[in-house]
Amino acid sequence: MSFSTAQAATTQPVGIWAAIRDSIRGVQRDYTTGSIGRAVVPLAIPMVLEMSMQSLFAVVDVYFVGRLGPEAVAILGLSDSLLMLVFSVAIGLSMGTAAMVARRIGEGSPERAAVAAVQAIATGVAVSVVLGTGGVLLAPQLLQLLGATPDLAANGRLFTAIMLGGNVTVMLLFLINAIFRGAGDAALAMRSLWLANLINIVLDPVLIFGLGPIPAMGLEGAAVATTFGRAMGVLYQLRQLSNRSGRIVVDWRRAALDIVVMGRLLRVSGIGVLQYLVSTASFLGLIRILAPFGDTALAGYTIAIRIIIFILLPAWGMGNAGATLVGQNLGAGNPDRAEQSVWFTARCNTVFLGSIGVMLVVFADPIVGLFTNEPAAATVAATCLRTVSYSYVFWGFGLVTVQAFNGSGDTTTPTWINFFVFWTVQLPLAWTLSGPMGLGPGGVFAAIAVSQSLLAVVGVIVFRRGTWKGREI
Numbered sequence: 001m002s003f004s005t006a007q008a009a010t011t012q013p014v015g016i017w018a019a020i021r022d023s024i025r026g027v028q029r030d031y032t033t034g035s036i037g038r039a040v041v042p043l044a045i046p047m048v049l050e051m052s053m054q055s056l057f058a059v060v061d062v063y064f065v066g067r068l069g070p071e072a073v074a075i076l077g078l079s080d081s082l083l084m085l086v087f088s089v090a091i092g093l094s095m096g097t098a099a100m101v102a103r104r105i106g107e108g109s110p111e112r113a114a115v116a117a118v119q120a121i122a123t124g125v126a127v128s129v130v131l132g133t134g135g136v137l138l139a140p141q142l143l144q145l146l147g148a149t150p151d152l153a154a155n156g157r158l159f160t161a162i163m164l165g166g167n168v169t170v171m172l173l174f175l176i177n178a179i180f181r182g183a184g185d186a187a188l189a190m191r192s193l194w195l196a197n198l199i200n201i202v203l204d205p206v207l208i209f210g211l212g213p214i215p216a217m218g219l220e221g222a223a224v225a226t227t228f229g230r231a232m233g234v235l236y237q238l239r240q241l242s243n244r245s246g247r248i249v250v251d252w253r254r255a256a257l258d259i260v261v262m263g264r265l266l267r268v269s270g271i272g273v274l275q276y277l278v279s280t281a282s283f284l285g286l287i288r289i290l291a292p293f294g295d296t297a298l299a300g301y302t303i304a305i306r307i308i309i310f311i312l313l314p315a316w317g318m319g320n321a322g323a324t325l326v327g328q329n330l331g332a333g334n335p336d337r338a339e340q341s342v343w344f345t346a347r348c349n350t351v352f353l354g355s356i357g358v359m360l361v362v363f364a365d366p367i368v369g370l371f372t373n374e375p376a377a378a379t380v381a382a383t384c385l386r387t388v389s390y391s392y393v394f395w396g397f398g399l400v401t402v403q404a405f406n407g408s409g410d411t412t413t414p415t416w417i418n419f420f421v422f423w424t425v426q427l428p429l430a431w432t433l434s435g436p437m438g439l440g441p442g443g444v445f446a447a448i449a450v451s452q453s454l455l456a457v458v459g460v461i462v463f464r465r466g467t468w469k470g471r472e473i
Contacts, residue, residue, distance in 0.1 A: 032106060032328050032329050032331075032332040032334060032337070036325075036337065036340050036341050036344050037344065039325060039341065040321060040322075040325065040341060040344055040345055040348070043184065043186055043321045043324060043325065044317065044318050044321035044345065044348070046186035046187045046189065046190040047181060047186045047189070047190070047317035047318070047320045047321045047324075048314045048315075048317035048318060048321075049190045049314075049317070050177065050186065050189045050190040050193050050317055051313035051314045051315075051316050051317035051320070052310075052313065052314045052317070053190065053193035053194055053196070053197045056197045056201075056310070057196075057197060057200060057226060057229075057230075058080075058306040058309050058310060059306055059307070059310045060197070060200060060201055060204055061076065061200075061204065061222050061226060061306075062076060062302065062303055062306040062371055063370070063371055064204045064205055064208050064209075064222060065208070065219060065222050066303070066371045066372045067208075067209075068208070068218060068219060069374075070295050070296060070299040070372075070374055070377055071152065071155065071295060072218075072219045073298075073299040073302050073303065073372070073377070074148075074152065074295045074298045074299050074302065075143075075148075075152065075155060075156035075159055075160075075219060076159075076219070076222075076302060077287070077298050077299065077301065077302030077305070078143050078146050078147075078148055078152075078156060078160075078287070078298070079143070079156060079159055079160040079163055079164075080302070080305075081146055081283065081284050081287045082135070082142055082143075082146070082160060082163075082164060083163055083164065083167070083170070084280045084283055084284070085131075085277070085280055085284075086128075086131055086164070086167040086170055086171065087170065087174075087276070087280070088273065088276035088277045088279070088280040089127055089131070089171070089273050089276075089277075090124070090170055090171045090173075090174035090175065091174060091272070091276045092269055092270075092271075092272035092273030092274070092275060092276050092277070092411075093120060093123060093124055093127070093171075093174070093175055093178075093269045093272065093273060094174045094175055094177070094178035094269075094272075095178070095268070095269060095272035095275075095323075095406040095407075095411055096120075096265050096266075096267075096268035096269030096270075096272050096409075096411065097116065097117070097120040097175055097178040097179060097182065097265065097269065098178040098179070098181050098182035098320070098323060098324065098327065098406075098407065099182065099268060099323070099327050099406060099407055099408065099409045100113075100116045100182070100264070100265055100268065100409070101113045101116055101117060101178070101179055101182030101183055101248065101327075102181075102182035102183070102184075102323075102324050102326075102327025102328045102331065102407065103327050103328075103330065103331040103409070104116060104331065105182065105183050105184060105247070105248070105328055105331065106327060106328035106329065106330065106331020106332045107331045107332070110183070110247065110248055110249070113179075113182070113183060113248050114248055114249060114250050114251075115258055115261055116261055116265060117176075117179045117241070117248060117250055118250060118255045118256070118257075118258075119257065119258055119261050119262040119265050120175050120178070120179065120265060121172065121175060121176065122257060122262070123262065123265070123266065123269075124168075124171040124172055124175045125168060125171070125172070127171065128167050128168035128171045128172075129168070131164065131167050132164060132165045132166070132167050132168060134164075135160070135161065135163075135164020135165055135167065136161045136164060136165040139156075139157045139158075139160040139161040139164065140153040140154060140156075140157045140160075141153075142160065143156050143157070143160060146284065146287055146288060146291065147287065147288050147291025147292070148291075152295070156219075158220050158223075159219045159220050159222070159223045162220060162223035162224060162227060163223050163226070163227065166223075166227035166230070166231070169227055169230035169231045169233075169234055170230060172234045172237070173192065173193070173196065173230055173233055173234055173237070176189075176192070176234070176237040176238070176241065177189035177192060177193070177237070179241070179248060180237075180240075180248075181320055181323075181324050182324060182327060183247040183248040184247055184324065184328070185247050185248065186321075186324075188237070188240050191236070192233040192234075192236045192237045192240075193233060195229075195232055195233050195236050196229040196230050196232060196233030197229065198229075199225075199228065199229035199232050199233075200225050200226050200228075200229035200230075203221075203224070203225035203228060203229065204221070204222055204225045204226075206221075206225075207221030207222070207224055207225050208221040208222055208225075209221075268409050268411055269411070271411040271412050271415055272406060272411040272415075274415055275406075275411055275414055275415035275418055276418075278415060278418045278419050278422060278423065279418045279422050282422035282423060282426055282427055285427045285430075286426075286427070286430055286444055286447075286448070287301075289427075289430050289431055289434055289435075289444055290434075290441060290444055293434075293440060293441055296374070296376045296377050296380065297380055297440075297441045299372070299374070299377040299380075299381075300372075300376070300377040300378065300379065300380025300381040300383075300384065300441070301380060301381070301384055301441065301444075303368060303371045303372055303377065303378075303381040304368070304380070304381040304382075304384035304385050304388070305384070306371070307360075307367065307368070307371070307381075307385060308384075308385070308388055311353070311356050311360070311392075312353075312395065312399070314352075315349050315352060315353050315395065315396065315399050316399055316403070318345055318348060318349040318352070318399070318400060319345070319349070319399040319400045319402070319403030319404075320403060321345055322341060322342045322345035322346070322400045322403055322404050322407065323403040323404055323406055323407025324407060325337075325338060325341035325342075325345070325407070326338040326341065326342060326404050326407035326408050326468075327407045327408065327409075329341065330408055330469070330471070335466075335469040338404075338408070338469070339466070339469070342400060342401065342404040342463070345400050346396060346397045346400040346401060347396075349396040349397070349399060349400050350393055350396030350397055351396070352396065353392040353393065353395055353396040354392060354393045354396065356389075356392060357389040357390065357391075357392030357393065358389075360385050360386065360389040360392075361385075361386050361389050361390070364381075364382040364385040364386050364389075365378070365382050367385070368381040368382045368385065380441055383441070383442055383445060384441070384445045387442065387445035387446055387448070387449055388445060388448050388449050388452075390449055391448075391449040391450070391452045391453045394452060394453040394455075394456035394457070395452055395453075395456060396456075397456045397459065397460055398452065398455045398456030398459050398460075401456070401459035401460055401462075401463040402414045402417065402455070402459050404463060404468070405463065405468050408468040408469070408471045409471045409472070410467070410468040410471045413462060413467075413468070414459070417455065417458050417459060417462065418455075420458070421451050421452075421454050421455045421458065422451060425447075425450070425451050425454060426447050426448065426450075426451035427447075429446075429447040429450060429451070430443060430444045430447035430448070433446055433447055434447075
């Protein structure tokens with residue numbers, strides 16, 4: 001069946017279950033015409049599942065590492081904070097990549113989309129080499145910079161070096177999945193993370209605790225399992241990019257650097273990287289504020305954040321769906337449909353996160369109990385879960401509107417929003433509540449809830465102005 005025939009077939013009215021089935025199978029369709037609901041659902045489902053798989057890495061690791069004790073969990077949390085810098089760069093580059101690919105697809109030019117994809121991959125590899133080299137050589141110093149004691153930094157050196165040294169797997173997973181999402185092939189992004197997670201789930205307990213002739217590697221086993229699983233996911237992605245039945249196809253024999261396209265990509269992505277570095281740096285600031293309260297506070301916070309990420313990344317998947325719809329509809333010359341797609345997606349996201357928030361408030365203790373048997377750390381984690389969950393209703397709109405800006409190629413506006421919310425509100429508030437006002441770690445958790453709610457309010461107000469509709473990339 002030709003692409004045009006498949007496209008025509010998928011624009012016909014179908015039932016909701018058929019739409020869900022087709023979205024998981026990866027049936028190609030045109031997202032710039034027809035019912036917005038029928039465009040959002042098949043695009044959002046694989047993206048939500050993709051982000052669920054991304055968050056599963058965090059949950060699986062903390063589940064098994066938690067059996068090694070609070071110190072191991074604290075090392076995991078500190079290393080995660082450093083890896084968040086890699087995630088920030090990867091997400092920033094991914095935003096520009098997805099926006100550019102989606103715009104070219106909306107314009108009906110998959111060949112130019114493939115050129116953009118090659119530039120994104122080359123850029124990601126180059127950046128990863130620099131970050132990985134620095135991470136391996138400076139692992140103990142970086143841990144101490146975040147507040148780790150010399151003993152904790154020494155014990156976490158190898159784990160952190162493995163995670164940062166293998167950061168190219170993180171970078172390429174994000175970048176290539178952004179290519180798939182921008183092209184509307186969200187099911188491929190989902191499958192790559194299914195594969196990566198399956199390998200990680202199998203290898204984590206084997207390498208951490210040992211099995212038969214395989215020796216127990218402890219905490220470092222978790223790093224090896226995660227990095228190897230992600231590497232296998234990347235190999236799957238690269239193979240799919242060469243599949244000529246896909247919506248975007250890269251002929252590696254003819255792939256070449258295009259300085260003009262790369263420069264355009266870096267202009268869009270550079271601000272996107274800054275956008276997430278702003279939020280990540282504030283996250284590191286929160287870790288620094290929490291560190292003086294001890295390993296137990298860090299361990300409890302790490303467990304809670306892993307659970308929160310597990311919930312929020314699927315919601316981020318909804319935001320990614322909205323961003324793809326914005327990019328493709330702007331490329332097709334239909335900005336009003338792009339805006340309607342965002343509001344529809346945001347309402348769906350709010351219902352989802354609101355329901356999850358209620359569940360976490362009610363069942364925080366038994367959920368945390370799955371990850372630790374240390375009473376003190378469990379108390380901190382449950383408090384964090386409950387406090388942050390009160391802001392979930394706001395996060396539903398905040399995640400979608402911010403991603404919508406990025407999908408249009410306007411990465412500057414959400415950067416300023418992040419700077420205002422996280423640096424002028426969240427960090428000063430967290431320090432004031434936890435220190436001078438005597439609330440301890442609970443003050444940090446309250447500051448997170450307040451700032452994320454504010455982010456949503458500001459995001460909606462600015463998005464309504466509509467300046468993003470005229471963005472050219």
